[in-house]
Amino acid sequence: MPVTTAIESIIRRVDGVTTDAYKAQHRMTAPVDSIHEVLAMLHGDYGFDLLVDVTCVDYLNYRDADHRFGLVYVLSNTDNNARLIVRTYVDDPEPTVPSVTDLWKGADWMEREVWDMFGVRFADHADLRRILLPDEFAAHPLRKDYPLQGRGERHNFPVLTRDHE
Amino acid sequence: MAIELPENVVISKLDELASWGRKNSLWPMPFATACCGIELMATGASRHDLARFGAEVFRFTPRQCDLMIVAGRVVMKMLPVLQRIWQQMHEPKWCISMGACASTGGVFDTYSVVQGIDRFIPVDMYVPGCPPRPEQLIQAIIDLQDKIQAEGTVSGREFNTSRRQEPKRALLELPVLQNTPPRV
Numbered sequence: 001m002p003v004t005t006a007i008e009s010i011i012r013r014v015d016g017v018t019t020d021a022y023k024a025q026h027r028m029t030a031p032v033d034s035i036h037e038v039l040a041m042l043h044g045d046y047g048f049d050l051l052v053d054v055t056c057v058d059y060l061n062y063r064d065a066d067h068r069f070g071l072v073y074v075l076s077n078t079d080n081n082a083r084l085i086v087r088t089y090v091d092d093p094e095p096t097v098p099s100v101t102d103l104w105k106g107a108d109w110m111e112r113e114v115w116d117m118f119g120v121r122f123a124d125h126a127d128l129r130r131i132l133l134p135d136e137f138a139a140h141p142l143r144k145d146y147p148l149q150g151r152g153e154r155h156n157f158p159v160l161t162r163d164h165e
Numbered sequence: 166m167a168i169e170l171p172e173n174v175v176i177s178k179l180d181e182l183a184s185w186g187r188k189n190s191l192w193p194m195p196f197a198t199a200c201c202g203i204e205l206m207a208t209g210a211s212r213h214d215l216a217r218f219g220a221e222v223f224r225f226t227p228r229q230c231d232l233m234i235v236a237g238r239v240v241m242k243m244l245p246v247l248q249r250i251w252q253q254m255h256e257p258k259w260c261i262s263m264g265a266c267a268s269t270g271g272v273f274d275t276y277s278v279v280q281g282i283d284r285f286i287p288v289d290m291y292v293p294g295c296p297p298r299p300e301q302l303i304q305a306i307i308d309l310q311d312k313i314q315a316e317g318t319v320s321g322r323e324f325n326t327s328r329r330q331e332p333k334r335a336l337l338e339l340p341v342l343q344n345t346p347p348r349v
Binding site: 132133134141146147148149150151153154155157158159160161162 | 287
């Protein structure tokens with residue numbers, strides 16, 4: 001089944017889903033309330049069995065942006081090599097999207113990375129901990145309002161001198 | 166009163182003899198985290214041949230080493246590892262900060278990269294370059310050998326001078342995370 005058929009079918013079945021395409025890239029945008037439903041359809045009915053990536057974009061101060069965060073799901077169908085990018089938008093405070101670990105087990109670490117870097121919560125994620133930064137890190141550094149040089153975290157260590165050893 | 170020595174007897178100070186032994190059998194601990202590590206490997210390999218200076222025996226356990234070569238950027242999450250390895254090495258021990266990143270953070274002035282390892286561990290020799298050529302590293306090792314020869318003692322009291330005990334610039338003058346927000 002070509003990817004366009006899947007998109008048209010989902011637009012008929014779910015409200016608020018839009019689509020656009022650039023050359024051979026197909027993109028779909030779903031409201032956050034129905035994002036899990038859309039992804040479950042794509043996974044179950046249309047053979048998108050591989051979740052290539054889950055990532056996030058911070059649109060703070062971005063020209064013409066309506067929302068703060070854009071979640072990006074890159075899907076692939078390993079039978080016919082179709083690719084599809086699904087997006088949804090969430091806002092402050094407490095940006096939260098449903099977890100897709102029930103559909104793709106591999107979403108686990110990718111969602112943890114998005115949580116670590118952007119502070120977007122994934123509802124029903126079984127183990128939403130930081131994955132890259134130290135556990136005691138207190139911010140989400142890929143947010144646009146986080147200073148590039150940090151807030152002093154990298155200086156917060158004991159100093160070893162020779163007389164202490 | 167002159168003492169006549171046989172030809173195969175040399176008189177030296179014990180301190181100098183110990184330093185001579187130490188400087189010519191440095192065992193490096195390669196703490197290689199980035200591209201400087203490639204130059205470090207080249208330095209140890211046959212073309213540049215660090216064995217000429219007695220420092221070719223790289224050991225990957227700190228307990229067998231006395232020269233730590235930090236080659237590459239050290240991130241915040243890696244720094245406790247670096248400090249632990251440094252503490253596991255036996256005295257007398259030395260540290261070479263190899264390359265711009267290890268010495269100053271280099272171009273990586275970001276929230277996660279430590280801006281120079283000398284803020285947190287003692288450093289004896291800095292090697293500039295991005296990455297430095299093997300010749301530069303060899304020069305640093307030769308200079309370090311001179312330093313070891315110049316100040317070494319059998320008892321290791323050179324490690325206990327007041328100059329050595331001055332705290333590194335670092336924490337006091339830099340912004341420290343004061344009021345950590347509650348963990349989310």
